[in-house]
Amino acid sequence: MSLQQYREKQVSAEEAVKIVKSGDWVDYGICLGQPIAADQALAARAGELSGVQVRGMVSMRLPAICAIPEPEKHFTWNTWHCTGVDREILRKGCGYFSPMRYSELPRFYRENITKIDAAIFQVAPMDDQGYFNFGPQGSHMKAVCDRAENIIVEVNENMPRCVGDEHAIHVSRVKYVVQGENPVLPEVKGAEPSPVDRRVAELIIDDIPNGACLQLGIGDMPAAVGALIAETDLRDLGVHTELYTDVFAELSLQGKVTGSKKSIDRFRQVYTFALGTQKLYDFMHDNPELLCRPADYTNDVQKVAQLDNFISINNAVEIDLFGQVSSESSGVRHISGTGGQLDFVTGAYLSRGGKSFICLSSTYGKNGSAKSRIVPTLPVGSIVTAPRSCTHWVVTEFGKVNLKGLSTWERAEALISIAHPDFQEELIQQAEQMNIWRNSNRI
Template sequence: MDYSKEYTQKLVTADEAVKVIKSGDWVDYGWCTGTPDALDKALAKRTDELKDIKLRGGILLKVPAIFEREDAGEHFTWNSWHMSGIERKLIAKGCAFYAPLRYSELPRYYYDLADKDDVAMFQVAPMDKHGYFNFGPNASHMMAVCETSKKIIVEVNENMPRCLGGFENGIHISKVDLIVEGENPAIGEMGGGGAPTDVDTAVAKLIVEEIPNGACLQLGIGGMPNTVGSMIADSDLKDLGVHTEMYVDAFVDIAKAGKINGSKKNIDRFRQAYAFGCGTKKMYDYLDENPELLSAPVSYTNDIRSISALDNFISINNAVDLDLFGQINAESAGIKQISGAGGQLDFVLGAYLSNGGKSFICCSSTFKTKDGQVKSRIVPTLNPGSIVTDTRANTHYVVTEYGKVNLKGLSAWQRAEALISIAHPDFRDELIAEAEKLKIWRRSNK
């Protein structure tokens, strides 16, 4: 069937498209690399005539045009499902807020929300011969966005990779209200950080030695997970699989090193499953039209039933800090929101339920403040306002450059002892003294 006539009928300029937005509307900006560009600029032009526009989205890779004005917060409010550095700055300006969530549940949120989206607008790949616009590396929750929005506007970007998968990875033209052909900007990139530090390498080594052949991997974002990926690429491991929330550059390196084939996966054999991807052009080129990749909704990738169905599941994520009870904070510095809960807890739970599975929370033992002070990431109790991303009952392995410990089944004093053993030596006596005050330290194990 030829969809060119319908395409032409729905094709409008960005300025025309955003006329459907009115004051008080909820407007969805999609997700990550799918955040609109031309439509965003067009909406910014209407700032003076609009009030109380409430936006949803997440992981911004550049400042939206609507927030370039100093008085943007009087017209637009950003509601983020997950924070990037850009969104942190918007929070500081008072025009953005984080929406706490368990990422696996996000599609359902859309179906249950009382305030449905009035308009959804986001970037997509060009329409294929069957009339479908691919979401690119953003399957995540986009089908739920489309099914619950009153108006859908797609912005076509010829640089958007077509990410295959089989379900909920695109929208048909018959479901689209308006089409805009944008300026085809390069897809937003997110690097994996600088060269690995000695600490990154030490932590990665402790984790990689726990990974068996045939394991299924999930990597979080950041220097340490990327260092783990590089070390796996250089290792003798084989027959690895991928089932992850976020696809990152490290997976490309592992795959090109011949370590990934998915042959041992219990589900989705030979496929690398992911909910969204964000990295460099190298990664986007690898994702494009690659039948080995499986772009799927986050309600599938992050469902603990999917994760736990995969034997030898290895989950590797970061932490901001953690306390002697085993509570993990991976998203805030006190009350300052840094990122979001994402799917970390989903993978911590799912990996432990997997046959042979393990979840690793990794971090450096210390960090430096802006004024140069060295502080411990392992603290007696979390700082006031810090968010508990993973509860103490769910924490499995914790790794620093000083070692790794398994907290499962340990009583309070054993946990304190284990965590202090991998804290920086300069802080251990202080932590012991605090543990005594908290009544979680035994006289016999000083």
């Protein structure tokens, strides 16, 4: 019966996207699951469409609808989280950022988003029971499907089939099935850790006990921590993370990750989406040790709090002397998104023995024009990702400080102590002007 439905619903990409009309809201899903053949077919219809709103996030390829001449006349890209691709779309003037805390995204779709005319995304081939697996991006996809008027799945035989819950859609709910050209999945290979990355990682490693449960954010510094763990004797680690990467797969293959100390989801590695190399995708395929769960589970503060010794490691763009963390913009220039950072910063502190680390290099820019990432106040327009009341540990290559329980002058003193030495005197003067510095600090 399922196979019969499959055959009846199988059409070309060009035929499938004919259901999209001017003014419609279309959802492209997330990351590896964003469509390709259907996206190209929709872009080819641009001349007959206007005001089409498209949602997506963590884009790994420039959507064809944003690569056409004057795309803003036909399509608007709305992204929940920015990669370099999404930033390019925003710069082109045909896209906008949609603020959210990642743990709330499934609820957004079920309660706050009133219109999804079509959901179009890539899936793994249909199984014997008639289900299309979302692959390594459970995230919010089931919530999207629950609300979508029409669902178009684009089958990609290279998409790994991932074990989870809310991880698949049945053929009976699908409007059209498109057999794509089975493109190879995008790969992201981690860069070799810089000396600064490695120094920050060394400072954090001392605070990771055996049996800790790890969450690593996007970026070189969290990846450097993972790489350094591989060189230590740490054991019986657990994984409960938003993003699953090659680092976790490597630690698993080394036997360092067992999940035996987890109080929930024992022996399982929990994540909500994945991005890495083909080696990672092969590791994830039908792997019963991994559990892909929606973002309202993985990023739920209460779930994180139940995991003892939860260690959260995330990047930041800047932090001011009050302890406000900006990880998604520099002034009004958008870079990333809130994602799960606030969820994990909060949840880690509530975990028994848990800690969250905000990592950043002390400076950015080339030699001779370097600027401090620790600033008196965040630049006008910068978004506060983690408020000062939530910030726990902050780490640069010059040290780490715990801001919990500190007054404003103590915070200023602590943060200046891990700023680059070239900027410390200037930061002291600025702290004095803001009345958050004590002269006795110098003694």
